[in-house]
Amino acid sequence: MPDTIVALATPFGLSAIAKIRVSGALTQSLIRKHFGKENLISHFAFLAHYRAISGEILDQVIVLFFSGERSHTGEDSMEIDCHGNPLIIRLIIEDLQLSGCRIAEPGEFTKRAYLNHKIDLCQAEAVLDIIHATNESALKTSQKQLQGTLSGKIFRLSDDLLLLLVEVESRIDFVEEDLEFDDKILNKLDEILDEIEKIVGSHKFRRTLFHGISVAIVGHPNAGKSSLLNALLNEERVLVSDIPGTTRDFISENIAIDGFLIKIIDTAGLRETDDEVEQLGIKKTIENIYAVDLCLIVVDQNSPLPLEKEVATKLQEKVCILVFNKVDLEKNSLPYFLEKLKIFPQVFVSAKYGTGIDILKSTIVDEIRKNLLMPQEITIAINERHREIFQTVRNLIVSAKNVLENQQPYELCASDLRFALETLGYITGKYNNEEMLGKIFNQFCIGK
Numbered sequence: 001m002p003d004t005i006v007a008l009a010t011p012f013g014l015s016a017i018a019k020i021r022v023s024g025a026l027t028q029s030l031i032r033k034h035f036g037k038e039n040l041i042s043h044f045a046f047l048a049h050y051r052a053i054s055g056e057i058l059d060q061v062i063v064l065f066f067s068g069e070r071s072h073t074g075e076d077s078m079e080i081d082c083h084g085n086p087l088i089i090r091l092i093i094e095d096l097q098l099s100g101c102r103i104a105e106p107g108e109f110t111k112r113a114y115l116n117h118k119i120d121l122c123q124a125e126a127v128l129d130i131i132h133a134t135n136e137s138a139l140k141t142s143q144k145q146l147q148g149t150l151s152g153k154i155f156r157l158s159d160d161l162l163l164l165l166v167e168v169e170s171r172i173d174f175v176e177e178d179l180e181f182d183d184k185i186l187n188k189l190d191e192i193l194d195e196i197e198k199i200v201g202s203h204k205f206r207r208t209l210f211h212g213i214s215v216a217i218v219g220h221p222n223a224g225k226s227s228l229l230n231a232l233l234n235e236e237r238v239l240v241s242d243i244p245g246t247t248r249d250f251i252s253e254n255i256a257i258d259g260f261l262i263k264i265i266d267t268a269g270l271r272e273t274d275d276e277v278e279q280l281g282i283k284k285t286i287e288n289i290y291a292v293d294l295c296l297i298v299v300d301q302n303s304p305l306p307l308e309k310e311v312a313t314k315l316q317e318k319v320c321i322l323v324f325n326k327v328d329l330e331k332n333s334l335p336y337f338l339e340k341l342k343i344f345p346q347v348f349v350s351a352k353y354g355t356g357i358d359i360l361k362s363t364i365v366d367e368i369r370k371n372l373l374m375p376q377e378i379t380i381a382i383n384e385r386h387r388e389i390f391q392t393v394r395n396l397i398v399s400a401k402n403v404l405e406n407q408q409p410y411e412l413c414a415s416d417l418r419f420a421l422e423t424l425g426y427i428t429g430k431y432n433n434e435e436m437l438g439k440i441f442n443q444f445c446i447g448k
């Protein structure tokens with residue numbers, strides 16, 4: 001029997017009420033000992049005095065008891081609502097420790113719910129997402145995951161894989177090839193691969209869903225990137241000068257455009273330079289290009305310069321808007337590498353005089369709606385752990401297909417399918433290992 005754990009479930013500090021959670025085998029005896037209460041009914045609250053081991057009354061509290069069969073953790077547990085005074089909280093928790101409880105580790109209540117089969121692992125992760133969701137869409141998606149949307153998909157995929165495995169295994173002892181049979185299996189494997197692609201594709205929406213949208217302003221020194229940030233913010237937030245290489249460290253600010261909270265990052269201008277500090281800034285700029293959701297590529301249309309090939313190629317893979325700045329000045333022709341970026345929407349502005357900024361804002365919103373928002377029909381947004389596991393499963397299925405296509409022994413195909421099935425089980429936590437559980441539950445707070 002695991003030991004009985006205790007933790008404060010509400011933030012520590014002055015508050016109207018604080019909730020202390022207890023879970024484990026000692027729960028009922030603790031209730032008898034500290035509240036003098038017998039005949040407990042699950043899910044019913046009672047008013048009581050907390051009597052410490054010393055006999056002293058520490059507080060008047062409300063106690064809610066949950067019996068193991070119907071509790072969140074799958075063990076007898078209780079919640080003690082005391083007055084929200086840190087001193088009272090500390091005295092009660094210390095007293096419960098003297099009575100045999102141990103302070104819970106982060107996420108230990110949820111971990112016990114998982115270990116006692118009350119929820120699976122992706123539902124436990126959904127609990128974490130619910131706590132961290134900062135917008136309604138993120139909250140809804142996490143709630144659906146807690147209700148089992150992702151688990152359901154995995155159960156269906158596992159069932160399909162198991163059926164295929166049984167069929168393939170039944171062919172192992174046949175000496176002759178059966179091409180019709182192979183085709184049937186290959187078709188089903190393709191269907192499974194399609195479904196996995198769809199699920200893996202949902203990962204790209206996760207970042208914007210949970211962390212909001214980030215936009216980097218990139219381009220050559222003096223193109224007017226900092227001026228553009230100021231124009232978007234409508235304030236003189238960053239230094240602007242005609243000396244190339246003015247911005248060295250990246251500067252970020254949040255702005256709301258059309259209800260979207262967007263983090264805008266001004267970066268150091270991209271060019272060859274011997275200046276070490278500027279080089280560091282440029283390295284950061286390139287990292288930012290990788291990390292953000294959308295790039296505004298600023299080009300001084302009066303003196304357009306080519307971007308380095310590597311950067312231009314990287315940008316071509318992203319969602320970008322080409323911003324031609326300094327429309328108040330004369331226009332000159334674009335160098336070759338910038339021509340290639342003309343696949344992106346183009347906006348003409350004068351950052352200095354504020355011309356075209358509204359059009360730029362609406363283009364930003366259009367691109368967000370088109371490329372970055374989760375479509376309605378997608379109801380999941382898998383996390384990095386799920387994505388890695390799905391990718392392994394996908395590789396195993398591709399390998400199983402290759403075996404059939406090259407008419408290699410059915411044993412090899414069966415072995416890939418068996419491994420794929422087992423690997424899927426790591427998502428729901430049918431299979432687990434301590435390292436994986438540690439990584440997941442350590443992200444929780446104590447008391448959850």
Ligand SMILES: Nc1nc2c(ncn2[C@@H]2O[C@H](COP(=O)(O)OP(=O)(O)OP(=O)(O)O)[C@@H](O)[C@H]2O)c(=O)[nH]1
Binds near residue numbers: 226326350351
């Ligand atoms: N005429 C004109 N000048 C502009 C415009 N936008 C920026 N400038 C000028 O261009 C120069 C460079 O502007 P910055 O905003 O500092 O350029 P930057 O891209 O941030 O430059 P670095 O930080 O050095 O990479 C300044 O002298 C600005 O006043 C514009 O729309 N029209």
Ligand SMILES: [Mg+2]
Binds near residue numbers: 247266267269
């Ligand atoms: Mg600048």
